Amino acid sequence: MVRYAVLLLLPAMSATAVAQPGALDRLRAMQATPAASRAAIAQGKQAAFFCVNCHGEDGNSHIPEVPSLAGQNPAYLVEQMRKFGSGERRDQFMQGLIKVLKDEERAQIALYYGAGKPQPGTANAALAARGKGKFEQICAACHGPQAHGSDTIPRLAGQKVAYLEISITRYRNRSGERNDPLMAAATAKLSKNEISALANYLASLN
Numbered sequence: 001m002v003r004y005a006v007l008l009l010l011p012a013m014s015a016t017a018v019a020q021p022g023a024l025d026r027l028r029a030m031q032a033t034p035a036a037s038r039a040a041i042a043q044g045k046q047a048a049f050f051c052v053n054c055h056g057e058d059g060n061s062h063i064p065e066v067p068s069l070a071g072q073n074p075a076y077l078v079e080q081m082r083k084f085g086s087g088e089r090r091d092q093f094m095q096g097l098i099k100v101l102k103d104e105e106r107a108q109i110a111l112y113y114g115a116g117k118p119q120p121g122t123a124n125a126a127l128a129a130r131g132k133g134k135f136e137q138i139c140a141a142c143h144g145p146q147a148h149g150s151d152t153i154p155r156l157a158g159q160k161v162a163y164l165e166i167s168i169t170r171y172r173n174r175s176g177e178r179n180d181p182l183m184a185a186a187t188a189k190l191s192k193n194e195i196s197a198l199a200n201y202l203a204s205l206n
């Protein structure tokens with residue numbers, strides 16, 4: 001855990017270095033009072049008019065490879081939008097789409113989806129049972145015992161199985177779409193079957 005504590009400082013330091021605190025600052029201001037938060041959520045719903053085609057009307061996706069955003073931690077969502085915008089996270093479609101959003105819209109959309117109610121995902125019960133032990137052993141320390149994450153660590157509970165499998169495999173393979181030193185270390189020794197079991201376990205949580 002001491003080693004992880006040191007690693008946890010790295011993303012914060014690099015974010016300062018590229019000096020792009022815009023959307024996160026706006027998010028913090030919107031979160032400061034219930035009234036500001038309510039107003040931002042209403043504006044976020046409008047700004048997300050196009051996003052709902054894939055991520056679902058209420059943020060619960062019905063497409064296996066598209067992540068649900070309902071109940072996701074807003075600061076995490078803002079950070080992922082920043083990464084798509086800068087090209088640190090690669091997905092041709094999302095990169096193009098996010099670039100045109102203003103910082104204010106990114107913060108509003110993150111709050112809107114974050115306030116959504118996540119629906120339990122669909123999972124294979126036998127595989128899910130096999131993933132529980134590994135999750136508790138390797139992942140729960142950061143993602144939380146119920147996989148709800150925290151301010152900057154993503155919620156995984158109820159997420160789509162296919163999206164989870166793809167994402168975990170990308171971190172493990174360091175294939176370039178998503179680079180994160182913590183996740184690369186946590187997934188380095190996982191087999192394909194273990195990744196599938198973990199994904200089904202996470203999808204089964206809510």
Ligand code: HEC
Pocket residue numbers: 048050051052053054055065066067068077080081090091093094097098101109154166
């Ligand atoms: C055509 C379908 C489509 C549309 C429309 C779309 N997205 Fe996405 N989005 C995706 C896919 C697919 C991914 C997963 C990309 C990957 O594998 O890394 C994604 C990922 C994301 C993520 C990362 C979530 C996470 O858990 O890390 C965020 C945030 C996001 N989209 C926000 C938006 C916003 C905001 C809009 C509207 C402006 C939008 N998306 C519109 C398909 C879409």
Ligand code: HEC
Pocket residue numbers: 004067134135138139140141142143152153154155156164167168178179180182183186187198
């Ligand atoms: C040391 C802390 C840490 C550990 C341990 C850890 N994670 Fe993560 N995880 C993170 C962070 C930080 C991110 C966000 C990285 C980024 O920006 O791409 C993340 C992102 C993810 C994502 C992407 C979520 C999304 O919505 O796109 C998945 C899936 C994931 N982790 C699964 C796991 C699994 C499964 C394990 C155990 C095998 C695990 N994590 C262990 C810190 C951790």
